[in-house]
């Protein structure tokens with residue numbers, strides 16, 4: 205089963221290496237990892253998608269907790285949350301296929317961010333299923349290049365994950 | 375007034391109460407050594423950086439204080455690595471300081487540059503590369519705090535040379551705030567209540583202890599617990615001495631070379647009270663066959679150890695001493711007469727034994743004789759191999775911090791430098807090193823350190839002229855196809871030791887052994903006794919790979 209972890213870390217040098225090293229060293233499988241700073245520049249947030257059963261997940265969380273730079277870990281998998289991923293796809297085009305691609309873009313609410321004679325670059329945001337479907341839709345035209353950010357996620361409603369706690373705001 | 379970072383570092387160390395540093399100098403760490411020249415901190419020059427790390431570890435193991443070691447960049451730093459891994463595996467508090475090439479050269483494959491923070495990431499509790507000179511005092515403060523609190527461990531500080539020479543306004547911070555580091559010390563009240571209930575209900579309880587009891591200085595509370603609830607105690611290698619080895623309730627070491635009584639007690643118990651131990655594979659044997667009839671209470675300072683290898687029914691995260699204090703007030707005195715009688719019978723019936731006789735001295739006998747000659751009231755350091763197991767089985771450690779050995783890493787070569795560190799930690803006590811001819815040859819360069827520092831070590835080499843433990847493994851697992859385990863050249867260790875100012879003895883008979891023992895423990899100076907032992911002796915009992923700990927091989 206896949207779990208989505210929201211991990212707050214001190215924005216110190218080497219923190220990414222520490223987290224990534226821990227996963228490889230202990231044989232945990234990372235499906236994706238996205239990282240960037242939070243509203244507090246001293247703190248970064250990682251969204252880590254990891255595969256494993258409950259027992260593995262418990263170990264992953266506890267081992268992550270042992271890293272001095274890791275401030276907080278929340279497994280948000282089973283709580284209602286929004287998750288998003290962004291993809292950039294450069295796809296082959298010619299006069300014949302351009303119209304169809306633009307239609308697909310419309311269906312997926314994707315944007316065209318670069319236009320060339322022989323190719324188009326599209327940007328699409330959504331959950332992983334949508335991104336996968338978008339990729340499949342474009343595949344027949346010939347994908348030249350593709351990059352995904354990995355998933356970022358946040359709890360829905362009044363719940364939040366910050367450095368103090370994960371809690372329900374009254 | 376401004377001082378250089380190197381001077382600031384030395385000031386920080388002084389303020390942490392550091393009295394000794396084990397180290398080895400070089401180019402990148404020159405500024406720090408220069409600053410040390412004016413300090414009252416004593417520097418012990420070892421003969422190899424591995425020796426410095428192990429000595430710092432031996433010091434920390436016997437004193438409970440943070441050991442400090444130091445090395446230059448590149449090869450100096452990599453030579454520390456084994457010692458750091460060893461300290462990490464055994465949860466020993468160390469601070470290691472390494473010089474680094476100047477900041478502008480970092481990342482350019484400069485002369486003697488290695489990425490030591492990268493290399494030591496998996497074998498340190500935390501590490502720092504100093505990038506901002508102003509941060510140095512805070513980093514040192516944090517390093518010591520992290521090393522000694524929670525589950526102790528080694529912390530490394532890598533200091534580029536240019537930063538070491540940069541002047542800063544010195545102020546040592548008073549407190550440490552780390553957003554991501556707050557060890558749980560106090561156990562959860564409801565869990566402790568629950569534990570008390572389970573304990574009062576249990577009919578066949580066993581207390582299983584590890585190095586965490588030593589680290590928490592919880593021996594006194596442990597004895598109270600065992601006596602209050604009338605439960606036998608079994609120990610890991612790292613826990614030996616935390617409970618008195620001569621106590622009627624003590625069953626000895628458990629696990630792969632554990633005492634049969636200890637392994638049987640764990641197998642038959644209905645409640646396993648685990649204190650500061652981590653269900654290592656050398657302890658559990660086949661996991662499903664470990665304590666199969668028991669509910670498991672697990673007290674540990676490190677939450678990640680809970681249910682890592684063996685599922686625990688009642689976890690209590692906290693400092694063992696604090697948890698025991700809270701637990702004891704919730705317990706009534708109880709007796710488990712039938713159980714204690716059974717266990718007592720096993721203890722008597724399966725006491726550690728060996729086959730006497732033959733043309734050689736028996737290694738187990740030598741250990742027993744060392745015990746007899748010293749009353750057991752000495753610090754014993756060991757290396758790794760059969761001799762280590764014989765010490766664990768036959769030397770009944772009565773007090774904690776008296777047994778200095780490499781447990782988790784099983785690191786040959788730890789013995790001599792570990793003993794050196796132990797002697798510095800406990801200058802008034804007798805330090806005995808029991809080593810094997812293989813292990814000893816890994817770090818015997820440190821004989822020079824011992825001689826230079828006039829350390830009165832008592833070294834016993836259990837000399838089987840081979841790598842005994844590996845030979846034993848090959849006997850059982852490789853169909854006696856012995857490969858790369860025999861030394862065809864072995865130096866005369868007694869003569870070698872004499873070169874270093876030791877009294878050297880070679881013993882083959884009991885009479886020679888007795889003379890040497892008497893000499894060793896009446897002489898004020900360093901003594902080495904090279905004991906020719908039976909090269910075919912095995913460590914028994916022995917649980918084969920994949921077997922349950924109650925199914926150990928033993929002498930017929």
Ligand SMILES: Cc1ncc(C[n+]2csc(CCOP(=O)(O)OP(=O)(O)O)c2C)c(N)n1
Pocket residue numbers: 757758759760761762784785786787809810811812813814836838840841842843844
């Ligand atoms: C650094 C290191 N290398 C290899 C080993 C594997 N090993 C474990 S015990 C042993 C033999 C030890 O021989 P010796 O020190 O003579 O002790 P004995 O077993 O003969 O008592 C070896 C090679 C180890 N534990 N550590």
